[in-house]
Amino acid sequence: MTTFTRRNLGLAAGMATxxxxxxxSMIALSANAAPVSGEAAxxxxxxxxxxxxxxxxxxxxxxxxxxxxxxxxxxxxxxxxAEPVTNMQSLQSGAMDDDVVxxxxxxxxxxxxxxxxxxxxxxxxxxxxxxxxYTILDPEGSLGRAYAAKTTPxxxxxxxxxDLAYQGAIDSIRSTKVDDIALATNYVTAALPSVAAxxxxxxxxxxxxxxxVKYN
Amino acid sequence: xxxxxxAFLLLVAATIAQMSVFAQPVDGxxxxxxxxxxxxxxxxxxxxxxxxxxxxxENWHIYWVNPGDAGIPPEISWGDGVSLxxxxxxxxxWPEPELLPVVPGQIMDYGYxxxxxxxxxxxxxxxxxxxxxxxxxxxxxxxxxxxxxxSVDIRLMLSIGAQQIPDTYxxxxxxxxxADVPPPLSGDAALTAQGDTWRLSLAGESVAGLTGDxxxxxxxxxxxxxxxxxxxxxxxxxSLSLVPASAGASLPETLSGIVKxxxxxxxxxxxxxxxLPGTSGSSGGAGSAVPGTSLPLLMAFxxxxxxxxxxxxxxxxxxxxxxxGLVSATAxxxxxxxxxxxxxxxxxxxxxxxxLAAAVLAVRAATGIAIWGFWLQNPILVTARILVIFxxxxxxxxxxxLGTSVQSVGSDLAAKQGSAGAFxxxxxxxxxxxxxxGPFLGAALGAVMxxxxxxxxxxxxxxxxxxxxxxxxxxxxxxxQKFIPKPxxxxxxxxxxxxxxxxxxxxxxxxVLGALAGYRMAAMVVAGAALIAFGIxxxxxxxxxxxxxxxxxxxxxxxxxxxxxISATSAWEVAGSLGWCAALAVAVVVIARLNGNLSSQIAKxxxxxxxxxxxxxxxxxxxxxxxxxxxTEAYAAKYDTEAWSPERVxxxxxxxRAVFVDFTAEWCVTCQANKLQTLQxxxxxxxxxxxxxxxxxxxxxxxxxxxxxxxxxHNRAGVxxxxxxxxxxxxxxxxxxxxxxxxxxxxVEAAS
Numbered sequence: 001m002t003t004f005t006r007r008n009l010g011l012a013a014g015m016a017t018x019x020x021x022x023x024x025s026m027i028a029l030s031a032n033a034a035p036v037s038g039e040a041a042x043x044x045x046x047x048x049x050x051x052x053x054x055x056x057x058x059x060x061x062x063x064x065x066x067x068x069x070x071x072x073x074x075x076x077x078x079x080x081x082a083e084p085v086t087n088m089q090s091l092q093s094g095a096m097d098d099d100v101v102x103x104x105x106x107x108x109x110x111x112x113x114x115x116x117x118x119x120x121x122x123x124x125x126x127x128x129x130x131x132x133x134y135t136i137l138d139p140e141g142s143l144g145r146a147y148a149a150k151t152t153p154x155x156x157x158x159x160x161x162x163d164l165a166y167q168g169a170i171d172s173i174r175s176t177k178v179d180d181i182a183l184a185t186n187y188v189t190a191a192l193p194s195v196a197a198x199x200x201x202x203x204x205x206x207x208x209x210x211x212x213v214k215y216n
Numbered sequence: 217x218x219x220x221x222x223a224f225l226l227l228v229a230a231t232i233a234q235m236s237v238f239a240q241p242v243d244g245x246x247x248x249x250x251x252x253x254x255x256x257x258x259x260x261x262x263x264x265x266x267x268x269x270x271x272x273x274e275n276w277h278i279y280w281v282n283p284g285d286a287g288i289p290p291e292i293s294w295g296d297g298v299s300l301x302x303x304x305x306x307x308x309x310w311p312e313p314e315l316l317p318v319v320p321g322q323i324m325d326y327g328y329x330x331x332x333x334x335x336x337x338x339x340x341x342x343x344x345x346x347x348x349x350x351x352x353x354x355x356x357x358x359x360x361x362x363x364x365x366x367s368v369d370i371r372l373m374l375s376i377g378a379q380q381i382p383d384t385y386x387x388x389x390x391x392x393x394x395a396d397v398p399p400p401l402s403g404d405a406a407l408t409a410q411g412d413t414w415r416l417s418l419a420g421e422s423v424a425g426l427t428g429d430x431x432x433x434x435x436x437x438x439x440x441x442x443x444x445x446x447x448x449x450x451x452x453x454x455s456l457s458l459v460p461a462s463a464g465a466s467l468p469e470t471l472s473g474i475v476k477x478x479x480x481x482x483x484x485x486x487x488x489x490x491x492l493p494g495t496s497g498s499s500g501g502a503g504s505a506v507p508g509t510s511l512p513l514l515m516a517f518x519x520x521x522x523x524x525x526x527x528x529x530x531x532x533x534x535x536x537x538x539x540x541g542l543v544s545a546t547a548x549x550x551x552x553x554x555x556x557x558x559x560x561x562x563x564x565x566x567x568x569x570x571x572l573a574a575a576v577l578a579v580r581a582a583t584g585i586a587i588w589g590f591w592l593q594n595p596i597l598v599t600a601r602i603l604v605i606f607x608x609x610x611x612x613x614x615x616x617x618l619g620t621s622v623q624s625v626g627s628d629l630a631a632k633q634g635s636a637g638a639f640x641x642x643x644x645x646x647x648x649x650x651x652x653x654g655p656f657l658g659a660a661l662g663a664v665m666x667x668x669x670x671x672x673x674x675x676x677x678x679x680x681x682x683x684x685x686x687x688x689x690x691x692x693x694x695x696x697q698k699f700i701p702k703p704x705x706x707x708x709x710x711x712x713x714x715x716x717x718x719x720x721x722x723x724x725x726x727x728v729l730g731a732l733a734g735y736r737m738a739a740m741v742v743a744g745a746a747l748i749a750f751g752i753x754x755x756x757x758x759x760x761x762x763x764x765x766x767x768x769x770x771x772x773x774x775x776x777x778x779x780x781x782i783s784a785t786s787a788w789e790v791a792g793s794l795g796w797c798a799a800l801a802v803a804v805v806v807i808a809r810l811n812g813n814l815s816s817q818i819a820k821x822x823x824x825x826x827x828x829x830x831x832x833x834x835x836x837x838x839x840x841x842x843x844x845x846x847x848t849e850a851y852a853a854k855y856d857t858e859a860w861s862p863e864r865v866x867x868x869x870x871x872x873r874a875v876f877v878d879f880t881a882e883w884c885v886t887c888q889a890n891k892l893q894t895l896q897x898x899x900x901x902x903x904x905x906x907x908x909x910x911x912x913x914x915x916x917x918x919x920x921x922x923x924x925x926x927x928x929x930h931n932r933a934g935v936x937x938x939x940x941x942x943x944x945x946x947x948x949x950x951x952x953x954x955x956x957x958x959x960x961x962x963x964v965e966a967a968s
Contacts (some may be wrong), residue, residue, distance in 0.1 A: 075357070075365045113362045150323050167309040174288050176357065176365040185337050205462065207437035209362045212286035212318040214323070 035147055041156065042146040050121040051137040055103075062160045064100045064195050066188065068132070069107060069144065069213060071114025071152040072124050074081075076168035076210035080153060081128050084177045088153070091188060092131050100192060104135040107144030108205040109216030114152065115139060137152040141215040151210030157191045157201075166191040168206030219944035244366035246273040246358045251350060251370040252333070252386035257377040261342040264374070267333040267390040268292060268308070268354055276360045277329040278311035282434060282473075284325035284441045287363065290334065292370070297351025300341060308334040310394035312474060312481045313433060317442070324441035325359075326433055333393035346376025398483040399472040405486035408465045414439070414460060416486055417495040418475060418812065419453035427952060428478025432456050435472045440463075446513045452494030457513070478949060491758045511671060515678045522682020557638040558691025562684035564642020569680030573673040595838040598729045599741055603831055605722045606745045608644075612715035616752050640795065728882060729838075737837060743775065744834035751826030754819060765819045769826065770800050820866040862915035862926065865941065872944045874909045874967050876960075879923065879937040881916040894955040903964040907943075940965040 016189075035042055045056040068088070070077050080088040095102045106121065108114035115164065116124060121135045138144055147156060157166040171184035191201035224837040237735060241250035248271040258264050268290065279287040294302050311332060316325040340348070350372045357365050403420010411605040416432055430447040432439075443459035454477065525877035591603055610616065722745075754765050777800075807815060856862060860877050868875045878895065880887040894900055904911060914923045916935045930950050938955060939948035940963055950961070 036464065073362065075363055118412075145322065148322070177355075178289070206283075207461070210286055211290065211359070212323045214361070215319050215322070 014197045016144075035156075035164050035167065037164050037167055038200070039164060040162055043078075043119070044143055045145065047136045047138065047143060048097050048118075050116075050125075050137060051116040053134070054119065055134055055136070055156070057162065060146070061102045061162070063214055064098075064160060064165075064192065065158040066095055066100060066102045066159070066192075067078070067147065067156040068102065068104050069149045069152050069154040070104050071106070071108050071211060071214060072116070073113050074152045074211035076185075077114075079178055079182070080170060081130065084130070085178055085181050086129065087181050087186075089129050089131065091186075095192065096131060096133065096190075098192065098196065102132045104130075104132040105138055105143055105149070106135065107138045107141045107149060108214040109141060110139055112214035112216070113211075114214055141213070144213050144215060149213050151208040151215050152213060153186050153210055154208040154213070157188060157195060159195045165195045166201050167208075168203075169208045170205075174209035221811070225733045241269070241271065242368040242370065244354075244356070244358070244368040246343060246360075246366065247271060247278065247356070249354055249356075249370065251354075251372040252389055253372060253374060254387035255374065255380060255381055256383040257379065257381035258346075259378060260340055260344045260376060262338075262380070263337050263339045265335055265387075265390045265394070266338055266350070266372070267329075267335045267386065267393060268370070269333045269389055270328070271331050272329055272358070272667045273360075276358050276951050277316055277327045278323075278332070278356050278358050279874065280326040280328065280433070281308070281310045282326055282436065283357075284327075285323045286318065287325050287359060288357045290354060292352045292354050294350070294352040297349065297371075299349045300338075300344060304339045304341065305340045306339075309394065309397045310334065311393050312398055315431065316579040320442075322442050326441075329732060330676060335390045335391045335393050335397070343588045344376055346374065348374045348376060350374065376877070380446050386631075386908045390459045396481075398481040401475070401482040404491045404492055405484045406492050407467060407471045407486040408489065408491040410457065410491075411689075412459075412463065414458045414467065414471075414541045415455050415491050416458055416471065416475075416484075417453065417455040418486075418650050419492040419495050422480070422482055423453040423477060424451065426454070426477045426480055428950065430454060430456055430475065430477045432475045433473050436463055438468050438471055448496035450494040453492065455491065455495045458925065479947075486559055511674070514671070514675050517673045518678040519685075520684035522679040523685060544790070545815070558688045560636075560638035561642040561645075561691075562681070565684040566641040566642075566677055566680045568643045569676045569683075570673065575675040576670050577672055588916065593739060595729060596835055598725055599737075599834050599838040602722050602725045602729065603744060603748065603834065605624050605718050605725070607616045607716040607748065609722065610749060610752065613712050615749070616756065645683065671895060712717060737834075740779075740837045741834045743779070744830045747830030747833070748827050749830075751828075751830060754826065754954055755823035766815055766822065767804065767824050768836045769819070770803050770807070857911050857913045860912040860923070861921070864912065866946075868912075868947050869941050869944070874907055874943045874964070875912060875939075875941040876904065876909050877912045877914060877939040877941075877948070877949075879914045879916060879927065879932075879935045879939070881935045890936060890938075890955045894957050894960055897957055899957050900960050903961045907964045907968040909964060923934040 037152045041057070043057050045058070046054040049055055071080075072081075077088075085118045104125075106114060106116055108116075118136070118137060121137065124130075125132065125135065137144060143149075148153075149156075153170045155166070155168065155170050156164065160174070166187060168187060170188060171181065171186045173180040173184035187201075187203050187206055190203060194201040240250035243249075250269045250271075252267045252269050254265045270290075272278060279289045281289050290308075294305065298305070309330075311334070313326040313328060316327050317323075318325055338350075350370075352370055353367055354369050355365065356372050357363055365944075367651075401418065401420065402422045403418060403424075405419075406417050408415045408417065426447055431445055434441075438461055439459055440459040445456045445458055447457075448455045456475070467488050468486055470484075470487050475482055475484050647659055651693070726738050726741060727740060750769075754769060757765060774797070777793035777796035779791060782798065807818075810818070860879075865875055865877065878887075880891070903909075914920075914926070916923050916927075925936065930937060930939070932950075936953055938949055938951035941948045951962075951963075
C-alpha cells in the first residue's frame, strides 16, 4: 500500500500552486487597467521618435511631461491645429518656454489613418508649425494601450515625480468646430500651472473626445 | 413694415412649402439627411413632432447622445432660420443605439448605422401665424474607419391652419423611431459597489422574467464603455456588472442610461444603495453581446458547475468509492493519509479535465468547432464508456476483487488506498461525471469555447477544481469528517447498491449508441459485456471444474460464428464462420484429453482472452460502424415537423409565420424531458396548431457543423437550445434550457 509521503504532498501542492498562479496571472492580464490620476503614470522605455532618438519616461525625471495622442487627418486633431487659432501649436510652444517636455504620440497602425513614417511626421509638423519636443512613433500601439489612449487628441500630463496629474480631453467642448476652442475651458492649460506649482490640478481627469485611435 | 415683411415671407414660404413636399434628402457625403414632420398642416398651440432623418452609407455610422469613447452626436443649429422662439424646440429623443466595438476590449462607441430618425418635439405658440420656417444646419460626425464631420442645410416649412392634416411620410418615420425610444423602467434600479466593479440591479414589472443578452448604455462616462457586462437573472429582474471608468472611482449618487434586455429596452436611473433582491442567481445567455466574457466570471461559473457535478447521479457512485477510502483512513485516525487522499483525488480530477481540455482544443483545431457533447457522438467513445461503466458495476457488485486481476488495471488503481488509488479515483470521477453538463456549465462552456486556448484550459481546470472541492475540504477539515458515517457491514451493501445506477447509465448510453450506430452495434456491445462477465466468472472459477469451464468457453465462443452466419453478406464470410465452428469442434476433442492442471491454466488464459476480446471486439466494431441516418421521429405523431435549416427559417419568417426550433439530440436528457413535459403536451400542441407555428427540429444526435455553428452563434455549448421567432420577426428569442408549458403557451399567445 502506497503511503503518504512528503514528496507526494509536494507534488500535489505544486500542482495546486501552478493552477492558482496560472489563474491569477490570467486574471491580472485580462484586466485592462487604465492609468489613474494621482498615481504613477505607466513607465515607457526606449520608444523610437521621428528624429531617430529613443526616449524613455525616465529620461525626463524632474520635468513635467505632456503626452498628446495625435492623428493628423482626424477632424478633431485638425480642429486644434487649424490656422487661425493654432491651438495645439501655441500650447506646445508655451510648454517649451516653461521647460515642459511635449511628446506627440502616433499610435496609428501602418495603413490606417494618421500613420506616419519618421520623415513624414517631421514634415507634417513643419508644415503646420507644430513644435513638440518629440514625436513617438508607436505603430504597434503598445504605448497607446499602456496608457489606454482612446481618442485623438487624448492628453496626459505627468509631473516631475512621474505621477499622472491629468488625463483626458484637451478641452471642455466636444466638437470639431474651431469656433468652440475660444469658448471652451482648456484642461491642459489649466493643469500645467498647478503642476508647476506642485499642486493637484482642479480637473484631474475627463472623458476624452475625438476620433478613435487607429490601432492595428 | 412688419406687415410688408410678413406678406413677403408668406409668399416666399408658400412657394417653398410647395417645393418642400417634393424635397429630396440632402446628401452630406456619406449620409442623406432630411428634416421631416408629422404634420402637413398644424394648428396653433399644439406640439408637433419633427424628425432628423439619416440614411447612412453601408459600414458608416453616426453617434448616440453618448458617443462612447470616441465621436460626437449629431446636432442642429437653428440660428436665425427659424421663425419661432428656439426655446419651443425641444432636444432630440434618442432611439436605442447599437454597440460599435471599434477596438474590442478597448474602444467602444454607441451609435446608429443604416437608417435612423432622431425625433424632437416643437411647441407652437397659441398666437402663431403660419407658415413657420425651420431652417438650420445639421452637423454630424460620420465614421467608418475614419471620421468625417459633415454638415447639411436643412429646411422645412410648416403650414399653420385651423385643422390638423398629417404628413404620412414624416409621421410614419417619426412614429417608428419614437417606438424605439426607451420608455422609463417601471420598477426599481440600484447601483451597488461590489469589489472593483459596480452592480446595477433592476427589478420590477418591466424586467421580471425577461431574458436574453443584456447591456447598459450610460448617458455619461462613469463606466468603462468597452468592458464586458456580465448579466445575472433572478425571479425579480436582473443584475449587470459594470466596470468603473477608472479603478477605485467612487460610486456616483445616480447612474443614468438605457438598458437593453433581449429585444426590450428601458430608460433607467439607478441610485446608489443596496442591491435589489431577486435580481441574480442564474447566468444569462452569454452576458453581454460583446465577444469575450470576463474570465473571472467564467471561472466562477466553472467552479459552481464543477461543484454541481458532484450531485449528478452519474458521479455519485464513483464518489462513494472515495468516501469509503476516507472512512477507513479516518477510522484509523490517520489524518495525514486522509489529506493525501484529498490532494491526490484533486490531482486526478484536474489531470482528467486537463486532458479533456486538450482533446477539446484538438477537436477545435481540427474542425474549427467545439461542442461539449461531441464525445457522445463518437461510437467508439460511447462503447468504451459503456464497457468501463459495466466493469465498475461488476466490481461494485463484488464479482471480482481488486488488486489481483490483471484485466482491471484502472479500477485496481482506483481502489488502492494510497495516493495512486486516490489519483485514479479522481480520474474515474471526472471521466464518468464530465458529460453531465448542468445549465451552469452550458453557459460557461458556450462562452469559453470561442476564447483562447489558455482560457479554455483554465476554465476546464477550474471546473475540475470545483468538482474536487467537497472532498478536498472534507479531507482537510477533521471537524467535517465526523459527519462521515462509521464504517461497517453497511458499506459493502451500499457498494453493491451503487452498481445498479451504473447499469442504468450503461443502459442509457446503450440507447445513445443505438441511435448513433444502429441496434446491431448496441447488441454487439451487450455481447461484449456478456463475454467480459463470463471471462471474469471463468477466471475466478478456473480452479474447480476447469474442463467444464473450457467446454463452456467453447460453447459461448460459438456465438462468434453464429453471429457471423447471421450477418454474413458474402460466401467468404459464411466459409469463415463454418471454419470457426470446425476449429471449436477440434478444441472440444483436445480438451477432453487434457490433464487437470494444464486445463486450469488454459482456462485462465482463455478467460483473460475473453475479457480482453469482450472489450476490444465491440470497440473494433464501433470503429467501422457507420452512423445511421435515421434520427428520431418522436414528434411525428404530434406535429408536422420539418428538418431545420437556416434557409428554411428565413423562408418561413419571411412569410410572417411564427417558428419554433428545437435543437435536440437523442443523448440529451434535458431535451427528452422538455419534449415529454412540455413540447408534446396537449396545451402546447394545441397552441402551436392554433397559431400556425412552424415546428422545426435540428437533430444534433450525430453532430452537424451547421447546427454547431448556430449553437455557437447563440453562445451555447450544446443542446438543448430552443429558438422562438415571433410572427414577422427575423431574429429569434433564445428560450431557457428548461421549458415550461406556461412559458411556451405564453409566447404563442403574446404573438397572436
